[in-house]
Amino acid sequence: MSRVSVVGQGKVGLVLSACLVQAGHFVIGTDVNEGLVRSINSGTVHTDEPGVLDKFRSSKDSMVATVDIQKAVRETEITFVIVPTPSNTLGGFSLRYVKKAFQEIGAVLRSKNSYHVVALVSTVLPGSSDLILTPLLEEVSGRKVGDGWGYCYNPAFIALGEVVQGFENPDYVLIGESDEKGGDRVQAIHESIRQNQAPVARMKPIEALA
Numbered sequence: 001m002s003r004v005s006v007v008g009q010g011k012v013g014l015v016l017s018a019c020l021v022q023a024g025h026f027v028i029g030t031d032v033n034e035g036l037v038r039s040i041n042s043g044t045v046h047t048d049e050p051g052v053l054d055k056f057r058s059s060k061d062s063m064v065a066t067v068d069i070q071k072a073v074r075e076t077e078i079t080f081v082i083v084p085t086p087s088n089t090l091g092g093f094s095l096r097y098v099k100k101a102f103q104e105i106g107a108v109l110r111s112k113n114s115y116h117v118v119a120l121v122s123t124v125l126p127g128s129s130d131l132i133l134t135p136l137l138e139e140v141s142g143r144k145v146g147d148g149w150g151y152c153y154n155p156a157f158i159a160l161g162e163v164v165q166g167f168e169n170p171d172y173v174l175i176g177e178s179d180e181k182g183g184d185r186v187q188a189i190h191e192s193i194r195q196n197q198a199p200v201a202r203m204k205p206i207e208a209l210a
Contacts, residue, residue, distance in 0.1 A: 005072035005079040013082035015163040018055035023192040027063040028072040040065035069104035078117040085122045106140025117182045119152045129205035150182025153210035173200045176208025
């Protein structure tokens with residue numbers, strides 16, 4: 001099983017972490033909220049999403065949380081980014097939190113020797129991956145996508161109150177991949193947690209509307 005980092009431990013990120021833990025992966029979760037990080041590490045975290053706490057209890061030694069994104073990326077093989085993308089004044093989605101996370105991730109990719117996948121789950125506007133986010137990772141890391149790292153847009157089609165169901169029994173899995181190797185790894189993660197035979201659609205990030 002993989003070592004996975006999940007950037008953002010809100011309603012969706014925390015559920016993904018729980019599903020990954022139950023599937024046998026080791027997870028490092030990160031969040032800017034120090035109180036949330038402490039509650040995850042102490043086992044006192046609370047969520048209204050059904051089934052999440054039971055998953056953590058069944059595999060309590062398989063996850064740690066930290067505010068240090070760079071540490072999480074250094075010590076894992078794949079990073080899922082699930083941070084807020086609030087609506088902006090132009091009617092789109094703000095990328096300020098995604099950019100901040102990607103700057104931290106890119107700093108680690110600059111010197112990391114092993115291949116690493118960055119998978120964005122947060123909702124973004126079409127073109128964001130190719131025009132803004134991949135170039136940002138390339139600039140900060142000093143390496144082109146495919147040179148030691150891959151990028152995927154992997155949106156989650158879920159409803160609050162049914163987030164576990166959305167990950168474990170999705171209608172379909174969408175992977176917008178920069179390279180086949182990265183797409184393979186993201187697909188393998190989903191296959192480890194999903195319980196149905198949902199179809200998997202793999203394409204370029206721009207084709208996945210990112």
